[in-house]
Every structure is written in structure tokens, then in C-alpha cells.
Amino acid sequence: MGEFLLVTIQVEMHDRLVMTLQDELTQSIVKHRARGVLIDISALEIVDSFIGRALGDIASMARILDAETVVVGMRPAVAITLVELGLSLPGVRTALNAERGMALIRQSLSASGRQDGGGSS
Amino acid sequence: MVAVLREETLGIQSDADVVRVRQVTREFAVALGFRLVDQTKIVTAASELARNTFVHGGGGAVLLEALEDGARSGLRLTFTDKGPGIADVARALADGYTTGSGLGLGLGGAKRLSNEFEISSAPGQGTRVLIARWL
Numbered sequence: 001m002g003e004f005l006l007v008t009i010q011v012e013m014h015d016r017l018v019m020t021l022q023d024e025l026t027q028s029i030v031k032h033r034a035r036g037v038l039i040d041i042s043a044l045e046i047v048d049s050f051i052g053r054a055l056g057d058i059a060s061m062a063r064i065l066d067a068e069t070v071v072v073g074m075r076p077a078v079a080i081t082l083v084e085l086g087l088s089l090p091g092v093r094t095a096l097n098a099e100r101g102m103a104l105i106r107q108s109l110s111a112s113g114r115q116d117g118g119g120s121s
Numbered sequence: 122m123v124a125v126l127r128e129e130t131l132g133i134q135s136d137a138d139v140v141r142v143r144q145v146t147r148e149f150a151v152a153l154g155f156r157l158v159d160q161t162k163i164v165t166a167a168s169e170l171a172r173n174t175f176v177h178g179g180g181g182a183v184l185l186e187a188l189e190d191g192a193r194s195g196l197r198l199t200f201t202d203k204g205p206g207i208a209d210v211a212r213a214l215a216d217g218y219t220t221g222s223g224l225g226l227g228l229g230g231a232k233r234l235s236n237e238f239e240i241s242s243a244p245g246q247g248t249r250v251l252i253a254r255w256l
Contacts, residue, residue: 012140014139015136015139016136046143046164046165046168048165048172049230050168075161077157077158081158081162081234084162084230084234085165085230086216086229
């Protein structure tokens with residue numbers, strides 16, 4: 001099993017910073033041969049459509065680079081607002097906290113490992 | 122009668138200004154006694170509209186007003202730009218319609234997150250969007 005990357009967003013995300021995160025994270029996935037990416041957004045007071053889209057893009061890019069992404073720590077008020085906004089974060093897996101997110105990644109990595117080992121499709 | 126308790130105008134010329142709009146909207150909402158969920162909704166709506174002003178309107182401004190109307194209080198935000206304007210407002214409000222790199226949820230989403238929503242725009246005339254959320 002490869003390394004996990006843990007990204008904790010600690011600052012107010014302006015749009016350019018979101019794009020920088022996308023760039024640096026995909027580079028780090030390759031550099032560290034990461035199989036899992038945890039993005040902790042517990043410090044984020046809002047997630048608007050731009051940040052939501054960026055999270056979805058990061059998950060897609062990571063998947064292409066053979067890494068699983070889980071977004072953890074979303075605040076309840078943010079979740080309520082996202083649904084009303086019309087954003088359901090398709091393709092983004094979420095977990096309540098980092099521990100559960102890690103378990104989710106381990107689970108899906110071992111499931112795909114078994115599949116590979118069995119030689120089926 | 123609606124009384125304005127406090128008002129502030131902020132310029133929107135960069136994505137740092139979009140962040141500033143979020144912060145000041147939050148300050149107003151907290152001062153008015155908005156619950157956390159309502160704060161989050163109005164701040165998210167403000168973020169969407171501020172980004173529209175910057176990205177699509179080529180920059181502009183927002184007027185924030187803390188309102189009192191009898192027993193109820195609210196927050197009104199009016200975004201204005203002198204950009205290219207919107208030819209088909211109904212279409213721009215539809216989810217998924219986008220001319221940029223977004224998801225097309227900005228205007229419709231901001232409307233859903235607000236109690237009041239008004240938009241006026243025409244090609245070459247810029248755009249004015251007003252939202253209000255009452256406590």
C-alpha cells in the first residue's frame with residue numbers, strides 16, 4: 001500500500017489558491033506515489049460552487065493517477081447550504097473525520113487489491 | 122418601513138476582494154444575530170455573486186445593508202457591475218447554464234439561498250443583482 005497524503009485546508013480559499021492546491025496536490029500524488037488523499041475541510045466556513053467544483057476535479061484527477069480521495073470534516077451548516085445551492089459533490093467521497101476517511105480509503109484499496117490478485121477483469 | 126441600520130460598500134476587483142466580501146457579509150450576519158446555518162447561506166450566496174461580479178462583470182461593487190423592518194431584521198446585498206450584461210436572464214438563472222468555467226449554479230444557487238432576489242441586466246448595460254435574507 002502506498003502513502004497517504006493529508007491536506008488540511010487552514011486558510012480562507014480564494015480562487016487562485018484553489019487552483020494552486022489542485023496543481024500541487026496532483027504533483028504530490030505522483031511524487032510520493034500516493035494511493036490515498038484525505039482533504040480535511042473542517043476549517044472551511046463555506047464551500048461555494050467554485051470550491052465544490054475544485055474538490056470534484058481533484059477527486060477525478062487523483063482517480064486517473066490511481067489514488068482515492070476522501071473529503072473529511074465538512075461542517076453541518078456547509079452541508080445544508082451545499083444541498084440548497086444545488087451542489088451534491090458527485091464523484092467526491094466524504095467521511096465524517098480523518099480516521100473514518102482513512103478507513104474508507106484502506107477498505108477500497110484492499111478491495112481493488114483483491115480484485116487485481118484474483119486476475120478477474 | 123424598512124430602516125437601514127448600517128451600510129458598507131466594497132469594491133470587487135480581484136479574488137482577494139471576493140474573500141473580503143465573504144468576511145464582511147459574515148460580520149454583518151453575525152452582528153444581526155443570524156444563526157450559523159443562515160450565516161453560511163448568505164455568505165455562500167455572497168461568494169457566488171461576488172465572483173460573478175469579478176469574473177463575468179469585469180469587476181464592480183457590493184453594497185451591504187443591515188435592515189430593520191418592524192420586528193424583523195435582515196441583510197441586503199446589492200451587486201453592481203458595468204460589464205457586458207446578460208442577454209437572457211432566465212437562461213442565466215437556469216442551473217447548469219454557464220459561459221465560464223463554473224458549474225452554472227451561481228445565480229440560481231444564490232437565489233435559492235436568499236429570501237429575496239432581484240436581477241436587472243441588459244447587454245452593454247451591466248448587471249445589478251439584489252439579494253436579501255431575513256432573520
